[in-house]
Amino acid sequence: MYNTTTLSAVKEQLEQVAGRDFYAQKFADAGTDPAAVDSWDDFRSLPFTTAAELENDFEDAPPAGSLYDGAAMVTFSPMGEELRPVFDTADDLEKQAAANADVLERAGIEQGDRVVNTFGYELFGTGYVLHRALEHLGAEVFPLGPGDSDQVAATIETYDVDAIVGNPSFALKIGAEGGSVDTFVGAGEPFTSVPGRREAVKDALDASTAVDYFGTRHIMPVAAETTAENGLRVVDDYAVVEVVDPDTGDVLDDGERGEVVVTHLQKEGIPLVRYRTGDLAELAVEDGSVVLPDGVIGRTDERLKVKGVKVYPESIETVLAGFDGLTGSYRVEVSQPETTDRLVVVCEGEADADELRAALADRLVVTPDAVELVADLDETGIVDNRYE
The missing domain is CATH 3.40.50.12780 (ANL, N-terminal domain)
Structure with missing residues (x-):
């Protein structure tokens, strides 16, 4: 190289x-x-x-x-x-x-x-x-x-x-x-x-x-x-x-x-x-x-493994900044309802959910199972419930 x-x-x-x-x-x-x-x-x-x-x-x-x-x-x-x-x-x-x-x-x-x-x-x-x-x-x-x-x-x-x-x-x-x-x-x-x-x-x-x-x-x-x-x-x-x-x-x-x-x-x-x-x-x-x-x-600085892939939540911020209707506040929710990890990204503001999900998938190298949009986000950061 x-x-x-x-x-x-x-x-x-x-x-x-x-x-x-x-x-x-x-x-x-x-x-x-x-x-x-x-x-x-x-x-x-x-x-x-x-x-x-x-x-x-x-x-x-x-x-x-x-x-x-x-x-x-x-x-x-x-x-x-x-x-x-x-x-x-x-x-x-x-x-x-x-x-x-x-x-x-x-x-x-x-x-x-x-x-x-x-x-x-x-x-x-x-x-x-x-x-x-x-x-x-x-x-x-x-x-x-x-x-x-x-x-x-x-x-x-x-x-x-x-x-x-x-x-x-x-x-x-x-x-x-x-x-x-x-x-x-x-x-x-x-x-x-x-x-x-x-x-x-x-x-x-x-x-x-x-x-x-x-x-x-x-x-x-x-x-x-x-x-x-x-x-x-x-x-x-x-x-x-x-x-x-x-x-x-x-x-x-x-x-x-x-x-x-x-x-x-x-x-x-x-x-x-x-x-x-x-x-x-x-x-x-x-x-x-x-x-x-x-x-x-x-x-x-913060990372977690989801579905075998390292996910860097701070990289989400650069994706959200590309959508005019979003405030930039977000929460990452990880759970394991059965045997497979489930990744949900909750964002504050307005955007096309499908477009946002595709953009997040490209940046995170793992596709969120769901993207949720809310008017007011009361809690930000990472919520990992897999090991409770």
């Missing part, structure tokens, strides 16, 4: 992290030698990194954790109940700018384009990272942030702006205020995994192109679409992506749904090896590219 050039980059990254206390201890505890990694099978023998382990490291070596080794920029990211620091060295910032510039160019933004950046600059720093990328690409950047949609729309009209980068939900508000651009790059929330969301954004902005971008504040970029709008392409000179079974940790075959695991290839500040993101997706190889064909479709 990945070539020998990528494996060489992985080996260089492992050499860089092996001396950090956090990873030296992890590798020793797992009985693995990162210096001996000479194949993808060897790589898959390395232990995962989890958010809980990073949280513990921050607690044990406050406030920066043991992975800290100096930084040019310190931003923050939610982790557990706290905001934890993210460190970028000067070299990190340059490499991120170059990688993201390539991504944005493939998304349709060109040198000389005027681009409104509606990501936040303060605290989390996402806007700043993409601002540097746009500058690297040679675009003119309007650092407006996630502020007043009416003001953004007016700026777009006054200065004949070509593109917007930002949250899809904010893009819809900008479009409602009359903002119109050729190109939109969306991130920070479910986008193309929500049925009809891409079309809604394109219609609102009168855009010819609307593409999805996936990254975390720790790893930007991970994957992004091109102007072809046909799935998130892994940025394989910056990150390695695996999809694993959330329960066993086994790497899954192409087309199987599981947890996204990401490894940095070019990172000095908080380098991550086999980091479990908790995001849910499928992996495929298309024309030599590693792709998340349906984007990120939910989280793996």
Whole structure:
């Protein structure tokens, strides 16, 4: 799936992290030698990194954790109940700018384009990272942030702006205020995994192109679409992506749904090896590219097995968001009246039950036995009555 050039980059990254206390201890505890990694099978023998382990490291070596080794920029990211620091060295910032510039160019933004950046600059720093990328690409950047949609729309009209980068939900508000651009790059929330969301954004902005971008504040970029709008392409000179079974940790075959695991290839500040993101997706190889064909479709935090299939209830949210008459509130009910599991999804609002059932079947990979629609839902979440 990945070539020998990528494996060489992985080996260089492992050499860089092996001396950090956090990873030296992890590798020793797992009985693995990162210096001996000479194949993808060897790589898959390395232990995962989890958010809980990073949280513990921050607690044990406050406030920066043991992975800290100096930084040019310190931003923050939610982790557990706290905001934890993210460190970028000067070299990190340059490499991120170059990688993201390539991504944005493939998304349709060109040198000389005027681009409104509606990501936040303060605290989390996402806007700043993409601002540097746009500058690297040679675009003119309007650092407006996630502020007043009416003001953004007016700026777009006054200065004949070509593109917007930002949250899809904010893009819809900008479009409602009359903002119109050729190109939109969306991130920070479910986008193309929500049925009809891409079309809604394109219609609102009168855009010819609307593409999805996936990254975390720790790893930007991970994957992004091109102007072809046909799935998130892994940025394989910056990150390695695996999809694993959330329960066993086994790497899954192409087309199987599981947890996204990401490894940095070019990172000095908080380098991550086999980091479990908790995001849910499928992996495929298309024309030599590693792709998340349906984007990120939910989280793996809660899951249950129904009729022998792993069901991820949070992925229901992206389906419901595609139906205008639904509020997004739902309850999953699982029972076993005889010997076979019965799955019922109760949703608040109005929709065509057959269409909704078909959409849920496609997303869950198991067809609900029934879909019920109610005006007011008094209880949400998961109700599993099989083992009472």
